[in-house]
Amino acid sequence: MNPSLKVAIVEDNEWFNKFLCHIVSLIQEYEVRSYFSGNDFLKDLDNFKPDIVSLDYRLPDMTGKELMKKVKSLDPSMDILIVSEQEDVQTAIELMKSGASEYLVKTREMKVNLLNSLRHISENRQLKSEIRGLRSEVVKRHDFSRSIIGNSSALQRSLKLVEKALSSNISVVINGETGTGKEVLAKAIHYGSSRKEGRFVAVNVAAIPSELIESELFGFEKGAFTHATNKRIGKFEEADGGTLFLDEIGEMPLGVQAKLLRVLQEKEVARLGSNVEIKIDCRIIAATHRDLFEEVKKGNFREDLYYRLFGLNVILPPLRERDQDVILLAEYFSKTFAEENGLETKRLSASSREKLLDYSWPGNIRELKSVIDLACILTDSDTIEPEHLSLRSSIDTKDLLGTNKTLREYSIEIVKHFLEKHDNDISKVSRLLDVGRTTIYRMLKESE
Ligand SMILES: Nc1ncnc2c1ncn2[C@@H]1O[C@H](COP(=O)(O)OP(=O)(O)OP(=O)(O)O)[C@@H](O)[C@H]1O
Numbered sequence: 001m002n003p004s005l006k007v008a009i010v011e012d013n014e015w016f017n018k019f020l021c022h023i024v025s026l027i028q029e030y031e032v033r034s035y036f037s038g039n040d041f042l043k044d045l046d047n048f049k050p051d052i053v054s055l056d057y058r059l060p061d062m063t064g065k066e067l068m069k070k071v072k073s074l075d076p077s078m079d080i081l082i083v084s085e086q087e088d089v090q091t092a093i094e095l096m097k098s099g100a101s102e103y104l105v106k107t108r109e110m111k112v113n114l115l116n117s118l119r120h121i122s123e124n125r126q127l128k129s130e131i132r133g134l135r136s137e138v139v140k141r142h143d144f145s146r147s148i149i150g151n152s153s154a155l156q157r158s159l160k161l162v163e164k165a166l167s168s169n170i171s172v173v174i175n176g177e178t179g180t181g182k183e184v185l186a187k188a189i190h191y192g193s194s195r196k197e198g199r200f201v202a203v204n205v206a207a208i209p210s211e212l213i214e215s216e217l218f219g220f221e222k223g224a225f226t227h228a229t230n231k232r233i234g235k236f237e238e239a240d241g242g243t244l245f246l247d248e249i250g251e252m253p254l255g256v257q258a259k260l261l262r263v264l265q266e267k268e269v270a271r272l273g274s275n276v277e278i279k280i281d282c283r284i285i286a287a288t289h290r291d292l293f294e295e296v297k298k299g300n301f302r303e304d305l306y307y308r309l310f311g312l313n314v315i316l317p318p319l320r321e322r323d324q325d326v327i328l329l330a331e332y333f334s335k336t337f338a339e340e341n342g343l344e345t346k347r348l349s350a351s352s353r354e355k356l357l358d359y360s361w362p363g364n365i366r367e368l369k370s371v372i373d374l375a376c377i378l379t380d381s382d383t384i385e386p387e388h389l390s391l392r393s394s395i396d397t398k399d400l401l402g403t404n405k406t407l408r409e410y411s412i413e414i415v416k417h418f419l420e421k422h423d424n425d426i427s428k429v430s431r432l433l434d435v436g437r438t439t440i441y442r443m444l445k446e447s448e
Contacts, residue, residue: 005122008050009034010041010067011083012060016106020054020083023114030118038062042070050078052101052121054114057084057091065095072099079121081114135197142191147184149332150325153423154317165312166192173249173309174287176316179366182287183247185316190243195283198242203235206248213256214272218263221273228273236269239282249309250290250301261305284309319361319368321420326356329365333372334384346376346384355386362392412443419444 007024009032011017017034024032033048035041038059053071055064068080079101084091092103101124102117104110141147148159162185165172172189174182183202190200208216215225219234235244246252252260263269264284268277286309295301319326330348338345348356352375361367375388405413418429419440430437 004029004031005052005118005125006030006048006050007032007118008041008048008053010036010038010053010059010064011056012036013056016056019110020114023111024118027115027118036060038067038070041067045071045074051125052079052081052118054081054083057082065098068095068098068100079125081117081121139191139196142187144188144192147188148181149329150322151328152317152322152325154321154323155325158314158316161312161314162189165189165314169193169283170311171283171309172285172312172314173292174285174314174316175289175291176287177289177318177362177364179364180316180318181365182316183245185314186243186245186247186285186287189285190245190283193243193283195242198282199239200243200245201235201239201282202245202247204247206251210253210256213253214259217256218259218269219271221271223273225272231271234269234271236263236280236282237278240280241282243283243285246284246286248288249286250288250292250295254300254302257302257305261302261308264305264308319364320359320417323421323423324357326361326368327353329368330356330372333369334376337373337376341376343376344382346379346382348384349386351386352384352389355389355391359391408446412447415440415443416447 007030009017009020009024011020011034014036017036021032021034024030033044033050035044038061041053055067057064059067064082064084068082071078071080076099080099081102081104082095082100083104083106085106087105095103101121104113104117107113144159144162148155150156162172164170166189172186174185176182186202187200190196203216205213215228215232215234217234217236219232219237220228222228222231263280266277267280269280270277292301292306292310296303296306319329327348330353334348335345337343356368363370371389371391372384374390375384378388378390379385415429415433415435418433419426422428422432426437426440430440
């Protein structure tokens with residue numbers, strides 16, 4: 001069924017005006033109002049507020065084209081249908097370019113053509129409104145308060161910095177171990193910024209064979225290389241008006257780094273096999289698990305690119321340093337797993353919580369999610385017990401003991417690890433490890 005739409009007919013020929021109104025009124029959901037001149041229509045615009053307006057190409061007081069321009073400047077969302085005496089392809093093209101939705105010629109098939117055009121416009125409006133709805137859903141889903149779970153001060157410190165990135169166009173580099181949520185954060189920045197109507201395009205540099213990175217980023221013309229049988233636009237062009245997320249930028253070959261620097265400086269990109277430079281306006285968010293400055297010193301990363309990219313540096317802490325966030329996230333994943341699979345949410349027993357807090361999470365949030373998903377399946381009751389949590393604990397101990405340290409050094413390591421995990425809360429760590437606060441201070445001093 002057609003949604004209810006208001007249609008205005010602007011036509012100076014009385015008979016034809018009546019005829020058009022009659023056609024529109026055949027569709028029950030359309031409300032129609034008629035006008036005989038451009039000024040008549042403009043005077044009533046605020047009052048009637050039409051969705052679609054059918055304009056005669058030649059009106060007594062102005063041309064349909066002039067009226068269309070005025071209407072579009074007042075309400076760009078209004079659909080304009082131009083009705084002309086005779087077919088003139090050039091005029092039709094010009095009118096469509098200036099914003100007309102349809103161009104109709106007064107012929108015997110007027111009734112069928114007008115009804116078809118109205119149906120097209122109506123379907124298009126419905127699609128546009130659905131897209132608007134979906135887009136705002138996506139924006140909501142990536143909103144910080146929903147997508148970034150965690151209250152730890154380590155995370156909150158990083159998020160505070162991120163807020164600065166929302167209101168500006170500054171480039172952002174996110175540092176963090178694998179699975180700490182770098183992509184989740186990049187999306188939250190994009191959908192929280194003024195670029196949210198544009199696209200968020202993610203490229204994982206480490207996942208693309210080095211010889212293909214250039215064509216992936218910059219696109220290529222047909223015949224640019226042996227397998228280029230068709231032209232393809234690159235990720236930079238895809239992200240025009242939006243955000244390009246370059247994940248694992250530290251893995252980018254030096255040759256591509258040079259080209260990337262040029263694109264960032266010139267704000268122009270040329271597809272491989274073409275000399276035509278295309279203007280690009282996209283924000284760059286890069287992520288890496290490496291210390292890029294160290295990579296610069298080692299000669300693996302270009303210093304000039306480093307300074308070009310480094311606007312705001314956000315460090316995402318590993319999960320083992322996020323204190324109670326582990327539990328918040330585990331509960332969140334258990335809830336979403338239940339929702340997605342039509343099951344009841346499983347709760348975590350006290351000893352499961354302890355087990356989760358004691359683990360060092362080398363795979364970070366990604367690992368936690370898969371551990372919880374599996375636990376939700378393994379348990380037969382409404383509770384997740386420690387035996388349902390499949391952790392790789394033995395690997396950690398081996399790693400730690402393989403480092404050739406004295407017992408004193410191991411103790412200091414353990415104290416430091418606990419301090420990191422519990423937001424440097426010395427009283428809490430002193431209680432947990434059963435050592436005096438003074439001992440902790442002494443150990444820290446010793447390790448300086
Ligand atoms: N704060 C968070 N709240 C909820 N879910 C999160 C959060 N951070 C990450 N996740 C989830 O953890 C998983 C890993 O996140 P993401 O892919 O963003 O990590 P990453 O740091 O980009 O990883 P990699 O370096 O391996 O690319 C995803 O399933 C993501 O939805």
